[in-house]
Amino acid sequence: xxxxxxxxxxxxxxxxxxxxxxxxxxxxxxxxxxxxxxxxxxxxxxxxxxxxxxxxxxxxxxxxxxxxxxxxxxxxxxxxxxxxxxxxxxxxxxxxxxxxxxxxxxxxxxxxxxxxxxxxxxxxxxxxxxxxxxxxxxxxxxxxxxxxxxxxxxxxxxxxxxxxxxxxxxxxxxxxxxxxxxxxxxxxxxxxxxxxxxxxxxxxxxxxxxxxxxxxxxxxxxxxxxxxxxxxxxxxxxxxxxxxxxxxxxxxxxxxxxx
Numbered sequence: 551x552x553x554x555x556x557x558x559x560x561x562x563x564x565x566x567x568x569x570x571x572x573x574x575x576x577x578x579x580x581x582x583x584x585x586x587x588x589x590x591x592x593x594x595x596x597x598x599x600x601x602x603x604x605x606x607x608x609x610x611x612x613x614x615x616x617x618x619x620x621x622x623x624x625x626x627x628x629x630x631x632x633x634x635x636x637x638x639x640x641x642x643x644x645x646x647x648x649x650x651x652x653x654x655x656x657x658x659x660x661x662x663x664x665x666x667x668x669x670x671x672x673x674x675x676x677x678x679x680x681x682x683x684x685x686x687x688x689x690x691x692x693x694x695x696x697x698x699x700x701x702x703x704x705x706x707x708x709x710x711x712x713x714x715x716x717x718x719x720x721x722x723x724x725x726x727x728x729x730x731x732x733x734x735x736x737x738x739x740x741x742x743x744x745x746x747x748x749x750x751x752x753x754x755x756x757x758x759x760x761x762x763x764x765x766x767x768x769x770x771x772x773x774x775x776x777x778x779x780x781x782x783x784x785x786x787x788x789x790x791x792x793x794x795x796x797x798x799x800x801x802x803x804x805x806x807x808x809x
Contacts, residue, residue: 557759560613567609571602572672579671588677595675596654602672603649617760622767623651626736632698633770634731636724637738638717638790639704640802641747644740647765648702656694657702658687658723681707681723688726695731703727705786709749716794716802720787722780728773735786737768739793741800764800768793 575598582591610616626635635655637644645657657673661680664670679690679701695701706718728735741764746757771789773782794802 576671579675583675592677603646607650618763620765627652632695632733634701634735639706639709656699691727692731695733716791722783725779725783734770734772739766
């Protein structure tokens with residue numbers, strides 16, 4: 551009972567840190583966005599986001615709220631050159647794991663967050679790309695990839711639904727980016743024994759601690775010359791389904807209700 555109460559307090563403190571750290575990041579990010587040239591602003595924004603993310607994840611590890619196997623991400627961070635990093639999207643904090651380990655990453659994210667005056671300062675400074683206008687998103691992402699960027703995109707487009715067997719159907723945007731940029735897709739498979747921060751899960755439902763998370767990196771997948779976008783998207787989705795359905799201690803179990 552005492553341990554459960556302590557876990558609640560420690561978890562709350564972790565998210566208080568995220569909220570408190572987010573405010574100065576937004577303020578500083580907004581100021582620097584208008585002051586610094588783009589070639590200095592974006593590396594600065596990405597560095598700030600990485601450090602805040604590292605601290606957040608480290609706190610959860612030290613507090614024994616989170617046990618995470620992310621060695622593959624650390625290896626991926628050492629590989630130079632452009633790539634499209636494509637994780638499945640289990641929970642709200644998935645991107646934070648990627649930010650914490652891979653520097654100089656350009657995230658494709660919801661435009662509403664980028665435009666939000668309270669939440670978007672750091673993301674705007676980092677040069678993240680909004681996804682609400684598909685043609686503009688494809689143009690910006692393809693241009694960034696051709697210049698050597700490491701793109702982060704969730705192929706599902708949103709967090710996996712609670713009743714999905716393994717993941718949601720993939721959107722076609724990632725295939726179009728791969729087609730026109732000629733940059734490889736790096737599959738990233740995220741598994742967890744918890745539904746914490748999952749889409750539709752009430753935040754007041756306390757998870758069992760520690761939360762175990764496994765993040766594994768697959769072999770690069772390239773879009774073949776003359777290939778079909780729809781067929782490639784389905785092939786990519788099938789790749790993830792085949793991997794995530796394999797026997798694993800953290801293999802997903804579909805859930806239809808939380809009560």
